[in-house]
Every structure is written in structure tokens, then in C-alpha cells.
Amino acid sequence: MPEAAVGGAVHGSGHPVHVDGEVVATKRIGGYQHLTLTAPGVPEGFRAGNFVAVSVAGHVARRALWIHRVRASSAFGPTLDVVVERRGDGSGWLAAQPVGTRIAITGPLGRPFALPKEAVSCLLVGEGYAAAPLFPLAERLRERGCAVSLVVSAPDESRLLSALEARRSARSVTVLTADGSVGLRGRVGDHVGDLLARSEADVVYAAGPHEVLRAAASAAERVGAWSQVAVETWTPCGTGLCHGCPLPVVGEDGVARVVRACTEGPVVRGDRVRWDDL
Template sequence: MTRAATGPVQVTGEVLGVKRAGAFHHLTLVAAGVAERFRPGTFVALTVGGDLSQRLLRRTFPIYRARPTGAYGGTVEVVLATGDDGSDWLSRLGGGARLDVLGPLGRPFALPKEPVTCTLVGGGHASAPLFGLAERLRERGCAVHMVLGAATETRLFGALEARRAAKTVIVTTEDGSVGMRGSVSAVLPDLLARTSTDVVYASGPHGLLHAAAEAAEAHGAWSQTAVETDMPCGTGVCQACVLPVVGEDGVTRMVRACTEGPVFRGDRVRWRDLGTVPSGTWGAPPPAPTGGPAR
């Protein structure tokens, strides 16, 4: 019996095409070896900029889909939100363009060993990795429900595909342009109760992840959250993606989203302390004295 390939690889990828997906861009690459190693929740790091690549850091993207076989070999798909030089450059690539691909990287979503009821929660283009996850969950006999949210209709991703991937789909937009007006946090508690959800998986902005983790905890469900943050190197070297996470021993440590994550247990991330080193964190300096002794 042949063992599945594991660990990331660095390969020269070839662009099959880039197409618009609402406000986003959907990029498909031929990347031999990456698709075969894919697990939902992992990501790729792409070089950007062509001749300017020495001046621009890699860009990291969650893998939307990976197909190990096909007419062109193994392919990997990612979803881009433009607005920075690197992502803008990627969105303009034509078929046949080549770029360096490193992946799959990171810690993936943990899959249940037995059939359970799962609710998947996504925000904007960060919903992309949930669709590969939904496929794996259904293969294991799990019931899948989905909640997708965004600011406006154009910022949603995968609303039509969700109806093929899940038994229940709820869409929310902050401006009410499609689905229910409001945020996912308003509809999630009721859905978890109605479906008797056992596990919540979430991918999106930090506020959405925090809300999903809190709703899961209140319901008595497990939660797994794919943290969305800048990961300039993708390999843990630059230390630019650290966040405070509570370990099994109850101690807070600053861990790297790109290597220890990007998937974390939702109840372990100190969401309100993101961007800081909380007091009592392992290895952090003690707080400075606030004043001298009373006289």
C-alpha cells in the first residue's frame, strides 16, 4: 500500500487562468505535488512581482480547492482579494505565467473520526477553504450546514456553491443586499440549536471567528477557527504572525499562525488580546512597576 505524500514542496507553478468572482479573483495553478498533499485549512505561499519579486514578500492564500489529477496534472485554486501590490499583480496574470509555489503549509482542520453534525461559518473570500472541508466532511458521513456573511452581496463568496455543499445555508449581509440583514453572530446560535451541531468550523475576519467560537462554547460544541492574518514568510521564520493562544496546560504562549496554525481551537485563542502580548504570557517580561512604596 502506497503512503500518502506529506509535507510541503516548492515547485514552479503555471497559471491556468484567473477569473472574476464577484469582488474577488479566482486563480487556478498547476502545481505538481501540492494538490496531492492538500488538506482543508492549509495554504500556499506564492512569489509575486515578476522582476520585482526581490522587493515584494510572498503572498499566502488558503487553498480553495485542490485536484490531484486532471488534464493538466495536479491543480490548486485560491481566491484573491486585491488591494495590495502583490495580489494586484497576481490578479493580472494570464494563462501560462509561471511563479514559485510553496505548499501546502500550516496546520489543517481536524476531521471528526465519526459522523457528527457540523456547521461551517465563513466571511467574505475567507469562506473559500470551507468548501474543500465540506467535501471531506460529507465523505465521512457528517451532516453539513453553512453560514456565509459579508458586508455586501459583491463581497460574498460561494453562496451558490454552498447550496450544493450543505443541507442548510444561511446568508447574511450587513447592508441587507442579499439574504438576512446583519452579521452571522445574530443567526448562528439559533442554527446551532436547531441542528444540534457538534462541531463549528470558521474561516474569516477575527470578529467573525470570535463570534463563532463564543457561540459554539455557549452551545456546548467544539470549534475550530482558521485565523486570517498576514503571514509574510509562511514558514515561521519572520515571526510576523504571532498571536496569543492558551495551551493545554493553561499557559498563554505567543504562537505562529503559519506553523502552529492557521487552524486553532476557537476557545484557546485570546481574541480580545490579538495584537498584544498579554500579561502572564510565557516568556513575556514582567509588567513594569507602577510606582514606589507608599511613604
């Protein structure tokens, strides 16, 4: 099973660095803006499930962004890719920045996904832009000989993340859209039980809105599989100092507590989250 206790003693990626990064590429794909950033020291310490916190002009709180991909070498040296959905002033500002913009970046941050010790069957479930960390995770799992089944979900076709790329990352890919514009019609909760049975997965990984995470974790628990979920919540600082990202969980000792999503998370065991209190 996983290398470390999921939601327990999973170690992060070492000490994060705070650097002055630069936008070296930007491209609109469907409903999202894909940014390629230089951030010396961040790609080198990355593990799937990490995120970065970026400063936004005119805002005190920083924006947390999942790391979608790292490139070890390019014309600019190591780079990282992030996916931005315009949801407010901050994300709108980030999405509009042209090549050459300098941005303050801190990372890699957060608790990453724990990897299985052995080659097992894994089901990865993601929705929207939040599915970003599942793509590098799929690559790491395949390197370990794991059979990877990937579910890519979205409200509609424009908000599917990298559906074509997914077919290069997994043994099998299922596409879901709530409106039925492409793939199967419905939401993750409608299909995850059948998809889990079909994949015979020993471990379930999920990234997306809370209802997606809860559905995936519940399905895993019903069949006795491990689950790990990347919980997305408001993270004003991203480093744990402000305590502004409470995540209600049950500890391994059975005691209910609140941890910081940006440090004790964002990846935790699905059966440890107190979903009704989230």
C-alpha cells in the same frame, strides 16, 4: 470528536514543496479573482485548511492564499484553485496575472482542520474570500457522513464566495449580507447563536475576519460544542522561519503563549485564542 486535539497535536499535511507553478485559468467572479494554478506536489498533499505562499514581483514578503479547491486531474494534471481579493499592490499584481504566468509557490502549508471521528452535526461559518477552505472541508465531512450546515457571509452580494456552489456542499445553507442585498441581513454575530441552535451542531468550524471567528467560537463555547477557527494574519514567509505571524493562545496546560500562525496554526481551537490580544 476530532481525530486529534484541536489546537494540540494536529498534524499537518507532510513536507511542503517549493515549486514553479503556472496560472492555467483566471476568472473574475464578483469581487474576487479566481485563479487555477499548477503546483506539482501541492494538490497531492492538501488537506482542508492548508494554504500556499506565493511570490509576488517586486515584494520580499510572500502572499498567503487559502486553497479553495483541488482537482486531481485536468488537462494540466493536478491543480489548485485560490481566491484573490485586491487589497494592495501584491494582491493586485496576483489578480492581474494572465494565463501562462509562472509563479513560485510553496505548499501545502499550515495546520489543517481536524475531522470528527464519528458522523456528527457540523456548522461551518465563513465570510468573504476567507471562507474558501470551508468548501473542501464540507466535502470531507460529508464523505464521513456528517450533517453539514454552511453559513456564507459577506458585506454585500459581490463579496459572497461561491454561494451557489455552497448548496452542493452542505445539507443546509444560510446566506448573510451586512447590507441585506441577498439572504438575511446582518453579520455573523447577529445570527450565529440561532443558527447553531437550529443545526444542533457538535462541532463549529469558522473562517473569516477575527470578529467572525470570535463570534462563532463564543457561540460554540456557550453550548458546549467544539470549535476550530482558521485564523488569518500577516504571514511574511508562510513557513515559520521569520516568526512574523504571532498568534496569542492559551495552551492545553493553561499557560498563555504566542505561537506562529503559519505553522502551529492557522487552524486552532476557538476557545484557545486570546481574542483581546489578537
